[in-house]
Amino acid sequence: MTQYMLSVYGTAETYDMPLEEAQPMYEATGRFNEKLMADGSWVFGGGLERIENSTTVDGTGGDAIVTDGPYLETKEFLGGFWIIEAPDLDAALKLAAEGSKACGGKVEVRPFQPEPE
Amino acid sequence: MTQGADLRAEIDRIYREEYGRVVASLARRFGDLDIAEDAAGEALLTAIERWPVDGIPPNPGGWLTTTAGNRAIDRLRRESLRDTKHQAAMMITDDTPHEPTGPVEDDRLRLVFTCCHPALAPEARVALTLRLLGGLTVEEIARAFLVPETTMAQRITRAKAKIKAAHIPYRVPDHDDVTDRLGGVLAVIYLVYNEGYLAGSGDDPVRVELTAEAIRLGRILRQLLPAEGEVAGLLALMLLSEARRTARFAGGELVTLEEQDRSGWDRALITEGHALVRECLARVASTSSRPGQYQILAAINAVHTDANDARDTDWTQIVALYDQLYAVAPTPIVALNRAVAVAELDGPDVALAIVDSLDLGGYHAWHATRADLLRRLGRSAEARAEYDAAIAATQNPAETAYLSRRRAHLVGPDA
Numbered sequence: 316m317t318q319y320m321l322s323v324y325g326t327a328e329t330y331d332m333p334l335e336e337a338q339p340m341y342e343a344t345g346r347f348n349e350k351l352m353a354d355g356s357w358v359f360g361g362g363l364e365r366i367e368n369s370t371t372v373d374g375t376g377g378d379a380i381v382t383d384g385p386y387l388e389t390k391e392f393l394g395g396f397w398i399i400e401a402p403d404l405d406a407a408l409k410l411a412a413e414g415s416k417a418c419g420g421k422v423e424v425r426p427f428q429p430e431p432e
Numbered sequence: 433m434t435q436g437a438d439l440r441a442e443i444d445r446i447y448r449e450e451y452g453r454v455v456a457s458l459a460r461r462f463g464d465l466d467i468a469e470d471a472a473g474e475a476l477l478t479a480i481e482r483w484p485v486d487g488i489p490p491n492p493g494g495w496l497t498t499t500a501g502n503r504a505i506d507r508l509r510r511e512s513l514r515d516t517k518h519q520a521a522m523m524i525t526d527d528t529p530h531e532p533t534g535p536v537e538d539d540r541l542r543l544v545f546t547c548c549h550p551a552l553a554p555e556a557r558v559a560l561t562l563r564l565l566g567g568l569t570v571e572e573i574a575r576a577f578l579v580p581e582t583t584m585a586q587r588i589t590r591a592k593a594k595i596k597a598a599h600i601p602y603r604v605p606d607h608d609d610v611t612d613r614l615g616g617v618l619a620v621i622y623l624v625y626n627e628g629y630l631a632g633s634g635d636d637p638v639r640v641e642l643t644a645e646a647i648r649l650g651r652i653l654r655q656l657l658p659a660e661g662e663v664a665g666l667l668a669l670m671l672l673s674e675a676r677r678t679a680r681f682a683g684g685e686l687v688t689l690e691e692q693d694r695s696g697w698d699r700a701l702i703t704e705g706h707a708l709v710r711e712c713l714a715r716v717a718s719t720s721s722r723p724g725q726y727q728i729l730a731a732i733n734a735v736h737t738d739a740n741d742a743r744d745t746d747w748t749q750i751v752a753l754y755d756q757l758y759a760v761a762p763t764p765i766v767a768l769n770r771a772v773a774v775a776e777l778d779g780p781d782v783a784l785a786i787v788d789s790l791d792l793g794g795y796h797a798w799h800a801t802r803a804d805l806l807r808r809l810g811r812s813a814e815a816r817a818e819y820d821a822a823i824a825a826t827q828n829p830a831e832t833a834y835l836s837r838r839r840a841h842l843v844g845p846d847a
Contacts, residue, residue, distance in 0.1 A: 317599045402599075402601075403599045403600065403601040403603075404549075404551060404598045404599050404600045404601065405600075405601055405603070405605065405609075408551070424598075425598075426597055426598045426599060428597075
């Protein structure tokens, strides 16, 4: 089994969507999450707050430097993610297709590096 | 000396012939393409050393697979400890349960689906298929696709790294997905074929070899999936195109279907292609299924190769088949090819109206078709300008020669 991160990218507009429009997606995503948990694929997942609420910390120098905002200023940014376990990429892509349909966003599938031995 | 050279050529031929099978078998067994490829290479070296002394073994493919398997185990043993020890112990007995596959159990079939996986870039799929299943060297593939060898090597290395890191499986897709995924495999094989077919006459022989390689892959696929209509259709399409390949060029110039010397067509390939098309038609009729694009294209080619003289071509049937093709693949290129057939049936004016409605400006075949229709309508000045546009849009010297001759033969005033 390999762990994959399924990342959902969105824009500010995704967050401005009126609740009645967003509601079906929340519900579909909820059902998808339950399915992942039921079949044992679920490791972790969730939606992220607006990008304005992020803070960047640089601890590479002496004292850590804290700045308001994201590391990269881009129009599209990570809006949420799942971490799943799947036997191979085909299985992960299948789940990603379901997740994309549920949440209404494109999903990037990326394998985790194996644990160092 | 000559004998030694002959033997070496024979070893190389066997090696290329068996390469896909050896690598596919090892890839399944060891789950690693690099190990599989390296071991196959070492098996070749052993063969070069041993076969001149011992003679070529009765089952050279089996010999190469066994030898490569032993080399791979040796390597795993030599390499580091913990994990490898465990792996090697597993490999020696090779009791890994075969994963359930789709319709057919064949290592090469698994590997072709891996090489043509949609998660890989299209150009990488083509390169990997030629490398791992076709046994072409990186240098040969680079030459065939006119890119530097380092670029091609990098493309293949990256694709293999992704297969490993993302765990792209060596597996025939489930029944539900096999049709979709098969489409991707067929597209790769057809691309390989066209890369060779459209290359032109005086070009590098490696490019011509691509058509042979594509047909070989098509035959393997046909052997593995005999019930798939599109697999038969693609093979038939390639065979019927290949039958006309040498007649397509004369004196470095492209010869159109209409002007080709039909006695130069390869009758054996045509017979084989026609038999496959008949098989497809029978399957479509008995299952009342809709034929896919390769079967329809094969049928169009069957109608063309059925006529001993261009004037005997059944254009009604060809237009009907293009209508069918357009329903399956509604692309402007299909519409353009349909228009060429319409010109024969309903006249160049009707065809020109269709051609003019297509948004294909800059595409050499669109300009060439338009030029030819204008010529036939006696609109020489416009035809001349259109030939110029076609010549500017093509990079194929044989096509340029043909278009230039046609342009020079136009009657009427210069524009």
